[in-house]
Every structure is written in structure tokens, then in C-alpha cells.
Amino acid sequence: MTKVMTMKQAVDKHVHDGDFLFIGGYICRTPFAAIHEIIRQRKKDLTITRSNAADDFDMMIGAGVVKRFIATFLSLGFYGLGRCYRRSMEKGIPHKIEVEEYTNLSLPMMLMAGSMGMPFVPVKDMAGSDLLNVKSFMGDNKFKVIDSPFDGTKTVLVPALNPDLAIIHVQQADENGNAQMWGIGGDCQVGANAAKKVIVTCERLVDREIIGKDPSRTIVPDFKVAAVVEEPFCAHPGYTPGFYDVDFAFGNLYKEASNTVEGFEAFLDEWVYGMPNRTKYIEHYIQKMGYGAFKSLEAGFDYSYPVSYSY
């Protein structure tokens, strides 16, 4: 039975107020269309996580859908600090979110532990830093420091994470959710497999037979997947390898807009609330920025040597 549905249906059915969400991406393959749909459906009290969060998390925080953030980092990269994140933390606008802070080693390891059914995992970082002196909603369960039972050395343990739902964007998937990805991975695979269920968004739906031509690229098997959404240009203004480049001009537009509350609200009205779906978003983008700007993001072709799994 097919799991293919629209983004609106997938978010409506599988994202619940108060859920704990892992959202994949590392500038690479951010499921931005899903982020917009979550904001449009005015979900609330979400806990969100990913290593190296960027404009998408900033936008969710500014839009007020987030209560808690299991974090390592949030910035707009080349464009500096996350404006909405700062306003939330410094001024309580729209409200102050609760942040539990880890690192780009410990958080992926916690997701890896979750994906493997391990209760916790030792990590060699955070020791001696103030990350061990601040705790938020996870309280004493943020970490434990023990003497290793093997050699007595001081060891930091961090808990496994099992999000209620993961949302990831990949290049291609079949209708049951076998999801194939290539290029920079971030914590996408461990995050998706740690979750209780997964929404897979993809640039293109392919037949199960195509998946079988290169099965080593599958990062999530179909039995973990609850919904599949075919959503081309889903990651914009981020990128998807082989499909389109980062849109630096749009990144600047978001930075400028999010400098003020009014500018940010106007951005949401124009690009999120005002757009019923991704197709309309792309139409609006082309109208506003020009077809040339849209076309210039399109990736060229640089095919790999064909692989064969034959025997």
C-alpha cells in the first residue's frame, strides 16, 4: 500500500502538538517545505533537534511553534547569528524557548544510540566545559559523569534520544519509503533511524526496482516510514546534491527580513502563510525573483561511473 501523500496531509496526520521532532539537513537537504507546512498548520509546543541548526530552526522559533530545542548550534552561517533565536533567548519574543545544549559529537552519538536501542553512550567531549554546568528540561538526565567500569577514567555518558518523528529530505524514495540519499550526511541517517516513525520527502519518487539498482544508498528502510511526500525544490533555500544549489540571495533576503519582528512577520505572510503549497511557492519565487534566478540554481550533471551489483 502506498504511503504517498501531500505535505499538508503528512504534517496534519503525523505531527502532533507537543511532539519531539528530529528534522534532518545540514544546509544540504533541509526539508524546508515541511517546516513551512508545520508553521502554516500552527503546530505548537514542539521539541526540535538536529546538529547544526540553521535558518529553518530559526524560522520555527520565530513563528512560535517551538517549546524546546535540543541543540548544538544555531546560526545563519555566512549571514551571522539567528535573529529569531536571539530574540527568543534575549527578549522572550515570541516566547523564550528552553534549550538543552550538546555538541556536534555528542548529539549525533545520542541519536546513534537511539537508533541502535542503546540506553546511553559514552562520549569524550564536553568534559571540563561549562556545557556540564548548565542543565535545562532534561535536568540530571542531560548527562552523567562516571568512572569507567573498565579502566577507571572519568567518562561522560549522554542519553539516547528517540524522537516521536523524524522528517528528512532525500533525493529519491519509493512509494513505501525506502529512502536514498547521497552527499553530505550530517546526522540525517542516525536521526531518522532513532525516531519512532519517519516522514520522507524526496525530489523524485522512483519505482522499487530503481531502489534495487543501488541499494547501498538507502539510509532508511520502508518499514520505518509513515509517509512519503514527493516535493521537488523542497530544500530551498538550502540545496539538494544533483538537483539545485544553495540560494545565497534568498539567504540574504531572510537575514534582512528577520532583522526585525515586523520584517520577519511580513516574510512569513509572504512565503509561508500566503502559500498553500510548494508548487505555489515555486511559482511565487519565479514571479518575484525571475525565471533566470530559479534556473541558475539548477544543478549541472556530473554522473558517477555506473555501479553494478551483479554476480
Next chain:
Amino acid sequence: MVEHVDDYIKPELMACCGAREIVDDNIVLVGTGFPTMSANIARYTHAPNARLMQESGVYDAQPKRPALSVGDPCLNPGAAMIGGLVEIMGMFLQAGWVDVGFLSGSQVDKFGNINTTVIGDYDNPKSRLPGSGGANPIGSLVKKILIIALHDTRRLTEKVDFITTPGYIDGPGAREKWGLPFGTGPSAIITNKAVMRFDKATGEAYLDTYHPDTSVDEVVANTPWKLNVADDVHETEPPRADEIRVLREILDPNRMIRIYVGRGYV
């Protein structure tokens, strides 16, 4: 006889200082900007077998434009290996394979501790910064840490508001007490005025070389802790002709490095 260049901007000198810290065959974990330029200058000059990796999952990328983030699409085609954070930060960094890492921060203190989390009180921040990202594990686990900083009495500080990434923490033996791997820790602070190194006996940074056009007195006056000065303190070697040629002709033909001048690196 090594040829030097007179006509350079401070960020170019800093990139060269970083490059000179890299030894052939080093594995270097880089971010964007200075670290990438430094590592690549080294590769094109004295360290042809040094290899770069980015925490996002990339090993030995062959970018055709300067990467603007560690997740930049130009890092994908041509790389020798692409995985994710578990591979780079876990299998390579945590397992002890990374020789050199670069860090920077809004505050750097005399022990080489770095703050990228918060200015002011943690719960009621004056300024909320991005957080650790990869900085803490890199600072904890890399053999040689190079810190890039603006040299003024605001960025450099006696004590950071928040230790996001440990340097020598509160002095000698502190890293070992916390179980951080033996032989790791900050090696140098490269600023727009000087190169400082660390006294193993105290864990504190001291002045090793001052850049041409500044002086020991000026560096000391712009450093908020009582800065010790090396017995053999001397002027920083200016950029060499071959370093500048690589930087301007191969790595950064559009001279994007000039954005650092706008950020105060003068």
C-alpha cells in the same frame, strides 16, 4: 633565500601563520574562511600530503569555489569520502585521527578557553551566540588547536563568560583531570596583531611573535591579562611570495578574504 611580500592585508598574514603550523601528512579538520585557506596554503607549499575534512561528513574535498559553510554543495563532487557527523566526529575525531583543528570565538581567554555560547549571564543573556557546534569536540580531541581571534581587550579576556570549548581550563593538569586525551590542547592563538603560544608550566598564553607594523608594547597593551613575553620574541615572518601566490592565484582569486578586513582584522 625566501622571498617575502610587502603588499598584503592582515588576514592574508594570519592565513599564512596558520599554514606554517601544519606539518606534512597532517589530517586537518576545517571550518570555512581562515582554516581552509591556511590548510590549503600548506598543501600547496610545504605539506602536499596534508588532508582536510569537514565535520558535516566530507573527507578530501576538491571544491571549485571557496566553501561558505562546512555543508557547502561545492564540497560534494570530487571528495574522497562522504559520510556524516558520526563518521567525521566519531570515527575520525573522537577516535584520535585528527592532527590539527582551527577554532575561533567571541571570547578567548588566557588559558585558550573559548566562548561561542553566550555573552553575559547564561539564563538571561546579553547576547545569545550560536553554541558549540563542532567546536567543543574539536577543542577537546584534536592534537593541535589553532585559535583565530581579533586582538582587542573585548575578544581577548582574562576569563570567558562561558567555557564552550576547553583550552587549558584553569591551568596545568586540568585537561588531564577531566580525562581529555593526553597531548591535546591549544597550540597557538593567531590574531591580527600577534602569534601567542602556551606556556606548558602555567597553561597561559604568552607572546611569541608580533606582526610587522605593531610592537611588543602595543600587543601587551591590547591584551587584558598580564601577557608574558618570550625571551626570543621577534617580528612575525611576513607572507612568503609562494604562500601569497597560492592564496591569490589558486585558492581565492576573488579575494573573498577581504571580508575579514571589514570584520576588524586590520
